[in-house]
Amino acid sequence: SLYPSLIRTFQIDPLNLLRPDTAEADSGADAIMAPNGAAFARRTGILTEILDEIMPRREEAKRAGDTVKSHAMKILMNSFYGVLGTPACRFHDPRLANAITSFGREVLLWSKERIETEARRVLYGDTDSLFVESGASSPEQARRFGATLADALTRDLAAHVARRWNVESRLELQFERLYLRLCLPAVRHGTAGARKRYAGLVEGSRGPRVLFTGMEAVRGDWTDLAREVQRELYARLFADRPVDEYLRGVVAELRAGAHDERLVYRKALRKPPEEYTATTPPHVAAARKIPGKRRGRVAYVITTDGPEPAGARAHPLDYLHYIERQLRPVAEPVLALLDLDFARVAGTERQLSLF
Numbered sequence: 001s002l003y004p005s006l007i008r009t010f011q012i013d014p015l016n017l018l019r020p021d022t023a024e025a026d027s028g029a030d031a032i033m034a035p036n037g038a039a040f041a042r043r044t045g046i047l048t049e050i051l052d053e054i055m056p057r058r059e060e061a062k063r064a065g066d067t068v069k070s071h072a073m074k075i076l077m078n079s080f081y082g083v084l085g086t087p088a089c090r091f092h093d094p095r096l097a098n099a100i101t102s103f104g105r106e107v108l109l110w111s112k113e114r115i116e117t118e119a120r121r122v123l124y125g126d127t128d129s130l131f132v133e134s135g136a137s138s139p140e141q142a143r144r145f146g147a148t149l150a151d152a153l154t155r156d157l158a159a160h161v162a163r164r165w166n167v168e169s170r171l172e173l174q175f176e177r178l179y180l181r182l183c184l185p186a187v188r189h190g191t192a193g194a195r196k197r198y199a200g201l202v203e204g205s206r207g208p209r210v211l212f213t214g215m216e217a218v219r220g221d222w223t224d225l226a227r228e229v230q231r232e233l234y235a236r237l238f239a240d241r242p243v244d245e246y247l248r249g250v251v252a253e254l255r256a257g258a259h260d261e262r263l264v265y266r267k268a269l270r271k272p273p274e275e276y277t278a279t280t281p282p283h284v285a286a287a288r289k290i291p292g293k294r295r296g297r298v299a300y301v302i303t304t305d306g307p308e309p310a311g312a313r314a315h316p317l318d319y320l321h322y323i324e325r326q327l328r329p330v331a332e333p334v335l336a337l338l339d340l341d342f343a344r345v346a347g348t349e350r351q352l353s354l355f
Contacts, residue, residue, distance in 0.1 A: 001055070001058075001074060001077055001078070002104055002107075002127070002128035002171075003077075003078055003080070003081040003100050003104065003128075004051050004055065004077040004078065004080060004081075005170045005171050005172070006100050006103045006104060006107070006171070007045070007047050007048060007051060007080060007081070007100065008048045008051050008052065008055075008170040009103075009161065009167055009168070009169055009170040009171060010032050010034065010040060010099070010103055010165065010167060011032060011040050011041070011042065011043065011044065011045045011048055011167070012034070012040060012045065012047065012096060012099050012100055012103075013040070013045025013046055013047045013048065014046075014047075014084070014091040014093065014096060015045065015046060016040045016041045016043065016045045017038060017039070017040060017093065017095060017096060018031055018039040018040065018041060030042060032165055032167060033165075034098075034099035034102055034103055035099075035102035035103060035105070035106050036095065036098040036099050036101075036102040037095075038095040038096070038098070038099040040099070042167075047080055050080075051077060051080065054073055054076065054077055055077070057073060058070055058073035058074060058077070061073060081097060081100050084096040084097045084100070085097030104127065104128065107157065107171060108125055108128070108130065110157070110160060111130060111153055111157065111173070112125060112130060114153060114156060114157075115130070115132055115149070115153070120132055120133065120134075120135070120149075121133040123182070123184065124184055124198070126196050127196075129176070131179075131182065131184075132146075132149065134146065139178060139180065139203065142178050143175070143178055146175035146178060147175045149175070150173045150174055150175040153173045154171070154172050154173045157169060157171055157173070158171070177202060177211075178202065178203070179200035179201065179202055179211075180200075180201045180202065180203065180208060180238075181200060181201040181238045182198065182199075182200040182201075183198060183199045183200065183234065183237065183238075183333075183334075183337070184197075184198045185197055185198070185199075185215075185333035186333070186336075196213060196214040197213065197214040197215055198212075198213050198214070198215075199211065199212050199213070199215060199217075199234045201238040208238075210231060210234045210235050210238060212230075212231075212234075215230065215330075216230050216329070216330050217230045217231050217330075220266065221265070221266075221267060222326065222330075223262060223263050223264060223265060223322070223326050224262040224263075224264070225250075225254070225259050225262040225263055225322070225326065225327075226326040226327065226329075226330050227330075228262070229247070229250055229327060229330055229331065230330040230331075232246065233246070233247070233330065233331060233334045234334065237334050237337065237338075243331075243334060243335070243338065243340075243345075244340060244345045247327070247331055247335075247345050247346060248345055248346060248347060250327065251323060251327065251346040251347060251348070252347075254319055254322060254323065254327070255319050257317075260317060263301055263302075263317060263322055263326075264299050264300070264301055264310045265282070265283065265299070265300050265301065265302075266297055266298070266299050266300075267281075267282075267283040267297065267298055267300075268283075268296070268297050268298075269283060269284065269287050269293065269294075269295050269296055269297070269298050270295065271295065272294050272295070273287045273288045273293065273294075274288075282300060282302065282306075282307040283298040283300055283307070284298075285306060285307040286298055286300030286301075286307040286308055286309050287300075287309075289308060289309055289312065290309050290312070299311065301313055301317055302317070302318045302321045302322070302325075303315035303316060303317055303318055304316050304317075304318050323346065323348060327346070328342050328346075331345075331346075
């Protein structure tokens with residue numbers, strides 16, 4: 001709940017925003033200054049009052065194990081930031097939304113620097129989290145380190161916020177999860193890490209399991225086969241098991257038609273097919289071959305004649321498409337870590353002619 005906590009800490013509110021053309025701005029020398037230059041009056045904002053009421057109710061739901069209610073409260077609180085950045089909202093002002101995000105960056109970067117002063121490596125960070133290498137020799141030791149670090153950062157951050165902005169911090173860092181092993185894939189055709197795309201090995205009730213964030217295995221616009229292959233490849237990577245024989249076998253089975261039922265794409269048709277005029281996405285092309293199809297999800301496959309409805313396929317499946325567009329993207333990040341080439345492993349490289 002980073003953004004709601006920032007609103008409560010720094011009194012970010014439409015009525016608290018000091019506008020340059022008002023008399024109030026002249027007396028705003030003691031204003032709370034956001035990193036983006038926005039200034040806020042030192043009084044309790046209406047948004048803070050509402051969030052002060054909602055936040056304890058969410059904590060109560062969490063303690064009671066009511067995950068649905070807790071999640072609904074979280075979405076409601078985060079919407080306070082979303083509407084401030086939406087022109088359709090009557091209180092929309094870019095300075096409000098940018099003040100929240102700029103405070104978020106400031107807090108995250110301060111926390112990163114604070115951690116690194118103790119010779120700890122921060123491996124990655126996104127909107128509201130940091131991944132820290134524990135250096136621990138056991139999972140139990142790593143968990144203790146994580147909990148201790150979160151408590152220390154919360155205290156130190158509160159002192160920093162009080163010194164710099166003279167406000168009471170509502171920010172609390174929590175130790176969320178221990179990754180026994182973590183993989184941060186690089187952006188395709190690049191060396192930098194992809195944002196909010198990672199896979200890690202965590203302990204589950206039935207033993208270690210692979211947890212994905214932002215990757216194909218958790219996205220609905222990829223085929224079942226691609227998601228299954230990605231899960232298996234990372235499971236093998238984290239367990240130090242070979243991946244080349246497995247991948248070669250999947251490609252051979254795919255070419256033999258053993259996975260046809262798991263090669264179906266599913267995507268929503270948000271308007272009648274004939275209204276797509278600028279471009280014709282594959283699911284639209286398939287929908288146009290379904291009599292009476294107007295809206296809803298479209299299940300389709302890619303054939304040698306292009307996209308066709310999954311339930312009314314008239315041509316052979318284009319297996320090369322699935323190898324190159326489904327298996328290659330999920331396999332290459334793993335293969336790159338092992339210095340393996342997809343074409344060689346999958347047996348799809350073409351022998352160059354002598355002439």
